[in-house]
Amino acid sequence: MDLAEYRSAARAWLAGNTPAADGVDAAKTFMARLHDAGYSGITWPAEWGGQGLTQAEERAFAAAARDFSLPTYVFSIGLGMCGPTLLDRGTPEQKGRFLRKLLRGEEIWCQLFSEPGAGSDVAGLQTRAEQVEGGWLVNGQKVWTSVAQHADRGLLLTRTNADAPKHKGLTMFVVDMRGPGVTVRPLRDMTGRAHFNEIFFDDVHIPDENRVGAVDEGWSVAVTTLLHERLSISSGVGMSGQRDNPTSFEALSSAVDTGDPLVRDQLVELYLRSRALALFNQRLSQETKAGIFPGARGSAAKLLLAELTTFSADLAVSLIGPEAVADGHPLADAIALAPAMSLGGGTNEIMRNIIGDRVLNLPPEPRVDKNVPFKDLKVNS
Template sequence: MNFDDTPQEAAFRAEARAWIAANAPKQYEEELRKSSLGGTVLKNVNILEVAKAWQKKKADAGWACLHWPKEYGGRGSSSIECVIWQQEEGPFGKLSGMFFIGHGMCGPTIMAFAGEAEKKKYLPPLASGEKVWCQLFSEPAGGSDIAGLRTRAEKRGDNWIINGQKIWTSGAHYSDYGILLTRTDPAVAKHKGLTMFFLDMKSPGVEIRPIKQASGASDFNEVYFADVTIPDSQRLGAVNDGWNVSLTTLMNERMSIGAGVSTGFPELFDFCNSLMLEDGPAIQDRSVRSRLANYAVKASGLKYTSMRAISALSNGERPGPENSIGKLVLGAMLQDIASYAMDLEGAAGALTSADEEIVNGQFQQMLLTSPSMRIAGGTDEILRNIIAERVLGLPGDIRVDKDVPFNKIPTKGR
């Protein structure tokens, strides 16, 4: 594969670079460069407001959600042009984190299953950042088994009444809309009785409770539904076909996580170039160089695996189960890099907050946050099963409840 720009791509890159140079919020550039997986933080400003302003400016100039059709708020660009934009946007791309779920997961699902009127109403403000979306899938009793969900949707006239609970919903506390997977028929096998909807997160009966994390942040939430009304026009796909609809969301989710999250390797490499150990610079230590080489190989593998997925998308193909590979490798790599950086730092790894210790605090936050990457979008175990069964063609796990009606599945051990 030739990664050099074609003349057309070079012209696109030059246009993008010039626009970013003239319009990016450069007053935040240094802070954004120092931000990592531990969390993008800007001092003395509301980062959501900054992110929305930058996204709206991009949308007004035709630089938002580049690969989306123009009528839905995009630019109609090729997948390669999207990659070029991400490269040129650099640290300012971290402001897009607020819209990661909406743009990477909810948007493609709406585009695939909503009616044309709904697409034209909801997608442009999603692309422009004026409206933020979240994904309401996981539940306390389901664990990694999304098909084990218990949130109920009951049809009443032209509406559906929702009761139940979701958990680990990222960004629910600042989201305007969400896509919601519910159970509409408990008398059939668990994968067959699900239906997908989208809803206004300010609807009566929706209660959001932030979850305090070990890192001190509250990015995740519990969401409760008590007789929430959703019109049938906001149903995505056919009744009881929600599992097939959710596969579009899940495949895009795993591809987005695998391709869109930093590995932490650039930060570690820069850190090792400046860190002094007892016997000299860390970068001159043979064991450190060996670990860095190992991480460099993995980071390169993730990059080109992502490029393979992008090439498939440019040919009009749907994201497939092979995209679970990138997410699986990324989650473990982030945790390993953060742990190794903390080992190198020693006691200094416990420091945070002070400006001169920004790098130390960065790895501490990365370590505290990294376990979530091995759970979000499917646990390591789930992803290994997907890769084994759907990519390698190995025999599937024995699933004793596969064809059992959901309401007949025991909920308690004997």
């Protein structure tokens, strides 16, 4: 069928199958039906459970889904970060074991990078993986982990060699989040909700077959994940449509008096920023599928989204007034959460450093720890 027919068929399917119920069980049921209908993993290889279609079909489905509240948030980390990393860096056996279940919603994934002493400087992490008979023994702590309370699997970055410089002695694993020794605790934010978690690993055994990439070469795998993270955050992979964003152009336009020329001018600015980001994401996505590595430009997309999120939240308060932040107002949670977009996935300052260094070729900031063994660094001092 042509793209118009594909989009029409997708819209009709969503109209008849998008659940009114919320919660993880409803989300898993929906994902299974979405996959069976041919709309999950649209561009992923059919060999690993995807549909093997093109970016054109994926964009057509995204256009059809804009007006629906899809219960897919708990799968956003798996679909946008962990799954693409396994597609790029996993073994055929790992792809066969994990990807189809991810696409069908049978397993929820999380990403385990940040630690109390290693946020923006992820390579400073201290969670240790020691090689033992039959695999690895992991001890340490991770923090600010989304959907970990629901996760079945996690992509875990660990330190396996403290004698190497901090970027050289890391190794990536797939960890069973429901296995012995894994403890997940919620972290409540200013909205009163537990959007994030802290995770403790106490003598957690991971078989070597769950290692992603070579031993001590985990940083290159992590860079792949971080690239997909920034692209997925900026493009909204696994998120619902604009219907669920009360600070979007569509939502604000319907909530205020557009007869005021000053209001129209501000809304036009919001539309232009939103459209520019959408087109930039579309270009990066097309290049990725064509084998062109976006590199640090993914950081530019993430930075643009963070600035757009802040701008739209500020605009909402300006147009609606103080009641927008009152408890129970549809805008209150979105406004309270807006600053998080400038932190999660790398702060705005880190994004600007990456862009300056790797896109604009400006001189990098001096690094005194570049060739120093990790064990000799003063960590958390």
